[in-house]
Amino acid sequence: MEPLVSELFGGSGSAQARGSRCGPGRGSTSSSRGRGLAAGSSARGSASGRGSTSASGQASVSVSGLSAQGQKGKLVAAPKAGHKKAKGRPRGRNNPPYLPPEAEEGNIEYKLKLVNPSQYRFEHLVTQMKWRLQEGRGEAVYQIGVEDNGLLVGLLEEELRASLKTLRRMAEKVGADITILRERDVEYDTDSPRRIAEVLVRKVPDDQQFLDLRVAVLGNVDSGKSTLLGVLTQGELDNGRGRARLNLFRHLHEIQSGRTSSISFEILGFNSKGEVVNYSDSRTAEEICESASKMITFIDLAGHHKYLKTTIFGLTSYCPDFAMLVVSANTGIAGTTREHLGLAMALKVPFFIVVSKVDLCTKATIERTVKQLEMVLKQPGCNKVPLLVSTSDDAVMAAQRFAQSPSITPIFPLSGVSGVNLELLKVFLNVLPPLTNSKEQEELMQQLTEFQVDEIYSVPEVGTVVGGTLYSGICREGERLVVGPTDEGKFLPLKVCSMQRNRSACRVLRAGQAATLALGNFDRALLRKGMVMVSPEMHPTICSVFESEIVLLFHAKTFRRGFQVTVHVGNVRQTAIVEIIQGKEELRTGEKAVVRFRFIKHSEYLKVGAKLLFREGVTKGIGHVTKLHPTSNDQNI
Known part of the structure; x- marks a missing residue:
């Protein structure tokens, strides 16, 4: 990752800032989480049959799901062609498709059929559902018509309806609701049509008001970040002149300039049936919280270089679960886009991409912007697999694979004016599972x-x-x-x-x-x-002096003793001076070393292992705290 992050940070040549990543339970996911109907085919084929292989050997997805209409090149979603065949490895009649075998842990459950179970069996199934819901912190995914080893057998129509009826009874028993995410046909040694179903079961845990995910919104200035959030949270499309974003701004100069300079928060809710709950049908945030069983909290960050330190503080202190990088379709990768992408990668924040303003562009322009993004994502050191989302099935699969594998990067071309593909982003956010499982959450508590x-x-x-x-x-x-x-x-x-x-x-x-x-x-x-x-x-320990193992991402000349930088560690942001570079006199771009820093103002509360990011002008680097030198009065309470 380091060579690419260095390139992303150093490429613009502007005064840029860095931050650190914090947050409970980050960076680890259950091995079974996020497996969908197409998850088993991810290693053997491309998403929904539209994949191709690039020169770098990574899967990429074309924009075949979009079509241009009218003289203005307005984009609309391509019509769905009914039920699709379940994708798997190339097979004949005796070579059926498979998913990965069912795991004992995680929130994914395989069931071949649930037809007329006995009372004893039903109680066992209910207990099993409670376990899966606990593993998914209130969400579980059931694959109906799938054996425990992952074989996609499928069910006849009558068997599938009976199984879904039983599943609904199980959900009612535990106080949950079910949503059928998708149904698909499968061919397996029979002339009778067989189908499999993927079902989302959602129940707010008894000790919580709602599930909560935090999504940081990144992107260059004027890319449409605040407008997109206004459309999602207010439930009304934009008029093309920024009307949707007015409710998000906190200061008069933001309204006058149309540019975000501070951190603001917006919420988007989903009820237990997967329906959107926002300000279009709720007048206050309290009503949204009461009606929603899952809440997406958007952290709207600034896109202008002038407010970069504010953006970094939002990333480091508010500990987002995911990041949404907004790229304007008509300008492509410009301004702070590369830098924000580098920040997300350096802090190991999983991110997905929204290509906005597609109503202003032709199909060729959108394809060019998507190819730009694919080239950056596939560079050595990044090794991301772009996944273009153009159908509801794509959105469901992208959400599950995105949470399971950090290498997947979903891309959503959409418009906040025409509403093209806006529903796909909502489907994605509804299905998106939390990164931490119940065991990790329990350890933190x-x-x-x-x-x-x-x-x-x-x-x-x-x-x-x-x-x-x-x-x-x-x-x-x-x-x-x-x-x-x-x-x-x-x-x-x-x-x-x-x-x-x-x-x-x-x-x-x-x-x-x-x-x-x-x-x-x-x-x-x-x-x-x-x-x-x-x-x-x-008995908290504080320090003015600490040591950190760092990587110098970019520096115009040499990084040496006495240099002053702004250090970001979690919610701490303070200027520090370089006291010692162990084993070296100076550092150059790309080099590693253990460096001793001293805060110039006052002591701070730090923890060993905390991620660190520093900047000063065009100088930037990342690392982690390795040793603290406690202040003598560190425990005066």
């Missing part, structure tokens, strides 16, 4: 409480309020924590008076969840961004 302070407010009649993400543990209303470090390196006691998630009150906050916490009469002047609120039993 068993740790001591650690809450990162990202925002600070003063609310009338409420007092001081802080916003951020709970990195580990469980935080309850009324809990007593300590916050710091202050400029003197101390931690101060406080009490959590109340909590809200998406403007909806809650009593318990769990690891990985973002929320705002009311602190009552606690003096706001004592707080700053970059602090943490932790359990007193943690």
Whole structure:
């Protein structure tokens, strides 16, 4: 990855910034997660039969799902051609298609048939469904007509309907809802038509209000990020002049210029049946939270170079599960697009791509932009497999494979004005599973409480309020924590008076969840961004000096002792000076070393292993913290 990241960061020659990636349970997924009807054929063929092999040997997908109409070259989705044949490896009548064998762990369950089970068998099936839902943190996928070894046998129409009826009874027993994602025909040693079904089962866990995924929105200025979010969350198409984005802006100059300069949050909900819940049928965020069983929280970040440090802070402190890179179809890869792509890769944030404004372009222009993206994604060091989404089946498969394999990069050509392919993005977000499984989540919740302070407010009649993400543990209303470090390196006691998630009150906050916490009469002047609120039993350690193993991604000349950079570690952002480069006098682009940094202002709370990203002008690098040199008064509470 490093050569490509270095190229992406160094190619623009502009003053650019870097950040670090944080977040509970990142970078690991269940081996069985994300297997769909086409997952088994991913290694043997291309998506939905439209794949081709590039010179680099990686699968690519053409834009055959789009067609041009009218003199303006407006794009519409190609019509669906009925039920498709299930794809697998090349086969004859005696060489049937396979999925990967069923895994004991994960949220994927194979069932050949569920026709008239006995009462004992039914109770066993219900228990099994509870286990799969727990593994998927409230979501499970059932493959009906598939044997445990992955053989796609298929069922007759009567058997399939009876099996789906039984599955619906099972879901009702556990308080869940089912959504049929897709049905497909399969040929296997019989003249009778047989079909397989893929079903999503969703149930909000008893101890949660809703499932929550955070998606950071990246892309060059004027690529249509805020407009796309406005269309998704407001439920109304844009007028072509930016009307949809007005509700997202926080400042007057943003409305006047049409450019985002701060971090804003927007929510898109899905109910248990997979239907969209947004402001088109709900007047407030509280109503959306009450109706939704799954919530997508979009983190709208700035695209202009001027606000790059704000974009980096959003990526590093808010710990997004995924990133959505928005690329304008008419301009292609331009401005900060490469840099934002490099940020996502350096921080190991899984990302998918939206090609916006296709209503302004011809088919040839869109193909050129997609090919541009494919070339960048396939470069050595990146090794991504682009997957163009043009049908609902593609969207379902892309969501499952995307969560399973970090090498898959879905691409959605769409328009917020005409609405072309907008539904495909909604299908993708509805099916997209969380990256962490129940076991990883449980391990995080068993740790001591650690809450990162990202925002600070003063609310009338409420007092001081802080916003951020709970990195580990469980935080309850009324809990007593300590916050710091202050400029003197101390931690101060406080009490959590109340909590809200998406403007909806809650009593318990769990690891990985973002929320705002009311602190009552606690003096706001004592707080700053970059602090943490932790359990007193943690005895937090702070430091001004720390060591990090780094890779210098780009530097115009040589990187040597005494150089000052802005360091990003989680929600910490502070200038530091290079004290020592171990074993070397200087570093050049692409070289690695262990470097000792010293913060120039005050001590910070860091952890060994935390990812680090630094920048200064065109100088940038990434790494991780390897050693702390604690401050002498690190435990003054």
